[in-house]
Amino acid sequence: MSFESIGDRYAPDIREAVRDLCAQFPAEYHRKVDEHRGYPDDFVDALTKAGWMAALIPEVYGGSGLGLTEATVIMEEINRSGGNSGAMHGQMYNMNTLIRHGSEEQRLKYLPKIATGELRLQSMGVTEPTTGTDTTKIKTTAVRKGDHYVINGQKVWISRVLHSDLMILLARTTPLDQVKKKSEGMSIFLVDIKQATGNGMTVQPIPNMVNHETNELFFDNLEIPVENLIGEEGQGFKYILTGLNAERVLIAAECIGDSYWFIDKVTNYTKERIVFGRPIGQNQGVQFPIAETYIETEAANLMRFEACRLYDDGLPCGAQANMAKLLAAKASWEAANACIQFHGGFGFAAEYDVERKFRETRLYQVAPISTNLILSYVAEHVLGLPRSF
Ligand SMILES: Cc1cc2nc3c(=O)[nH]c(=O)nc-3n(C[C@H](O)[C@H](O)[C@H](O)COP(=O)(O)OP(=O)(O)OC[C@H]3O[C@@H](n4cnc5c(N)ncnc54)[C@H](O)[C@@H]3O)c2cc1C
Numbered sequence: 001m002s003f004e005s006i007g008d009r010y011a012p013d014i015r016e017a018v019r020d021l022c023a024q025f026p027a028e029y030h031r032k033v034d035e036h037r038g039y040p041d042d043f044v045d046a047l048t049k050a051g052w053m054a055a056l057i058p059e060v061y062g063g064s065g066l067g068l069t070e071a072t073v074i075m076e077e078i079n080r081s082g083g084n085s086g087a088m089h090g091q092m093y094n095m096n097t098l099i100r101h102g103s104e105e106q107r108l109k110y111l112p113k114i115a116t117g118e119l120r121l122q123s124m125g126v127t128e129p130t131t132g133t134d135t136t137k138i139k140t141t142a143v144r145k146g147d148h149y150v151i152n153g154q155k156v157w158i159s160r161v162l163h164s165d166l167m168i169l170l171a172r173t174t175p176l177d178q179v180k181k182k183s184e185g186m187s188i189f190l191v192d193i194k195q196a197t198g199n200g201m202t203v204q205p206i207p208n209m210v211n212h213e214t215n216e217l218f219f220d221n222l223e224i225p226v227e228n229l230i231g232e233e234g235q236g237f238k239y240i241l242t243g244l245n246a247e248r249v250l251i252a253a254e255c256i257g258d259s260y261w262f263i264d265k266v267t268n269y270t271k272e273r274i275v276f277g278r279p280i281g282q283n284q285g286v287q288f289p290i291a292e293t294y295i296e297t298e299a300a301n302l303m304r305f306e307a308c309r310l311y312d313d314g315l316p317c318g319a320q321a322n323m324a325k326l327l328a329a330k331a332s333w334e335a336a337n338a339c340i341q342f343h344g345g346f347g348f349a350a351e352y353d354v355e356r357k358f359r360e361t362r363l364y365q366v367a368p369i370s371t372n373l374i375l376s377y378v379a380e381h382v383l384g385l386p387r388s389f
Contacts, residue, residue, distance in 0.1 A: 002267055003294070005260060006301045010308075011073045014066075018074050021050055022081030027353050030083050034211045034356050039163055044088045047078075048117035053088065056095045061107060062115035067312040068246055072253035072304065079257030082353060084360050086212050089254065090122040090160050093247040094168050097124075097188065101231040101239045106190070110166070122164035123193070125217060126240060129156040133373055134389070135170075136182040136237065140219060142171035142189065149173075149189065149229070151200065151222040157367070159214040161203050167191040169224075170240055173233050188236035190228045199223075210359050245311060247368060248321040252304045255328035258361040259297040262335035265354065266290055266342050273344075286342055293335040300327035319382045326374045329364040336361045 008015070025043045033040045047053050055071045057063020071092055078085045091114070098110060098121065113119040131137040140153025151171055161167060167190075174185030197203055200222030203215050231239055267290060270281030280286050303324040310317035336358045340347035347354045365371050379385040 002264055006298050007073070007076065007256065007305065010305060011070045014070050015073050015077055017050075018052060018077040019081065021046055021052075022077055022083060025081070025083060027082045031350060031353055031356065035350065037207075037211050039213060040083070040087050043083060044163075045117070047074075047088065051115075053091050053117070054115040056092060056099070057111050057115045058099065061111035063111065067308070068249060069305070069308040069312055071246075072250055072308055075250050076253040076257035079254045080260050081257075082261060082357070084211070085254045085257075086159070086210065086360065086363070087163075088122065088160075089250060090124060090164070091120065092250055093243060094121045094124050096243045096246050097168055097230065097239055098190075100242060101188075105227075106230065110190070119165045120160075120163065121166045121168070122160035123158055123167035124240075125155040125158045125167055125169040125191075127155060127157050129154060129216070133370065135240075136186070137176065138170065138172055138186065140169075140171045141175075142173050142187060142224070144173070144226070144233075147226050148223045149226065151189075151219040151224060153219050155217040155219075157206065157214050158217050159212060161193060161215050161217065162205070162213055165193055167193055168230070170236055173236075179234075183237045185234050186236040187233045188230045188239055189224050190230060191222075191224060192228075196222055196224075210363055211356075212363070244369075245307075245317050245321040248325040249304060249307045249311060249317075251364060251368065252300065252307070252321075252324040252328035255325075255332035255361065255364050256297060256301050256304060258357060259293065259300075259328070259332040259335040261357060262332070262339035262354075262361075263290060263294050263297065266335075266339040269346075270342050273342075280342065289334075289338040290342070293331060293338050296327070296331040296334060300324060300331045303327055319378065322374045322377050325364075325369070326371055326378075329361075329371065332361045333365060 051064055052074050054063040055066040055074055059065040075085045075089055110119060114121050126135060128138050142149040142151050169189045169191050170186055172185055173187040179185035200220055202218040205215050270286055271279050273280045303320060307317050307320035307324045310320055340354050340358050343352060343354050346352050380387050
């Protein structure tokens with residue numbers, strides 16, 4: 001890196017170790033995976049073997065018991081190295097749901113195997129095609145029949161199903177018109193993906209702009225054993241929501257990693273590219289957008305570490321987690337724009353990696369939560385403005 005950043009002082013040993021591992025997977029590796037629409041198996045294996053994918057699993061279950069601060073540093077470094085955390089970040093989010101709300105029996109059954117990499121918990125099925133962000137209207141149902149639940153319905157954009165062994169699935173267990181609050185009556189289940197595929201669950205991959213393995217899922221009388229219910233029946237939406245603050249902060253860190261990658265790339269390029277007899281980086285019209293995006297990234301990073309601190313101290317952090325995600329996604333998108341702009345035509349050539357990272361970082365404006373929904377959260381929950389939906 002050609003510049004310092006505020007985050008360098010957080011978890012420096014972990015940062016350095018992850019950075020060293022990532023350095024073994026240079027730009028050419030990620031470019032090839034993208035070109036072939038493949039999956040970075042070797043990279044994910046290396047991260048798993050080094051224990052980084054089990055960072056949040058408590059030591060008693062075989063993990064390293066690290067906090068969210070450290071977990072975000074791992075994700076940041078992956079993106080900062082030129083990789084894409086989208087291939088493997090699901091495990092970091094989903095882990096919390098199982099750790100916090102799973103029974104001791106479930107934790108003992110799954111967590112040690114996830115820690116060694118024998119099992120992957122990379123998928124979470126929430127979004128549906130006809131309800132979108134309005135999650136409480138989901139139509140996928142789970143009906144109890146003896147010692148199992150029967151699932152019917154459809155999900156869309158469910159990522160990493162083809163590279164995961166387990167999925168956390170949200171389904172309605174009590175019809176919407178029979179609950180007091182619309183957020184009640186939904187439950188979460190652990191789905192054994194191999195067992196379910198072809199036995200009530202069909203997976204249909206969705207080709208998309210990013211090399212992101214994501215799918216449409218169809219459920220036709222899929223049977224899930226009762227022991228795979230996580231927590232209490234009817235409380236699933238609440239459980240999903242509690243995991244979202246961690247998700248927001250992890251995503252913020254990924255955006256910040258992207259942003260530093262873009263800034264580093266464009267800074268180096270504009271120092272060397274000679275047009276009109278001097279480096280293009282000597283023009284203030286080129287310098288200012290880059291300087292501005294660096295300032296915005298540093299500011300987003302402060303909010304990200306404040307959210308991490310609150311989360312790791314067990315304090316409420318909804319506002320900070322949401323604001324960090326919005327600021328970081330904005331900063332990475334601005335950095336991406338400056339980077340592609342000042343690479344001129346070369347920004348569009350695959351061999352420079354800029355167009356790939358540009359596509360990857362654009363996703364954060366929409367998924368896992370759109371910018372508008374964050375603004376709506378802050379308007380309602382922080383500023384006390386009237387509820388709009
Ligand atoms: C590559 C990819 C991977 C994904 N992976 C997963 C996954 O693994 N699991 C999963 O469950 N989901 C996943 N998603 C889904 C993702 O979380 C949703 O796409 C996202 O939450 C937006 O929902 P939607 O697409 O239904 O948009 P909609 O709800 O249809 O909204 C469309 C747009 O309208 C605007 N909007 C909607 N409502 C409002 C409002 N009230 N006020 C103001 N503006 C509004 C927003 O700008 C929003 O972007 C993934 C999506 C993508 C693209």
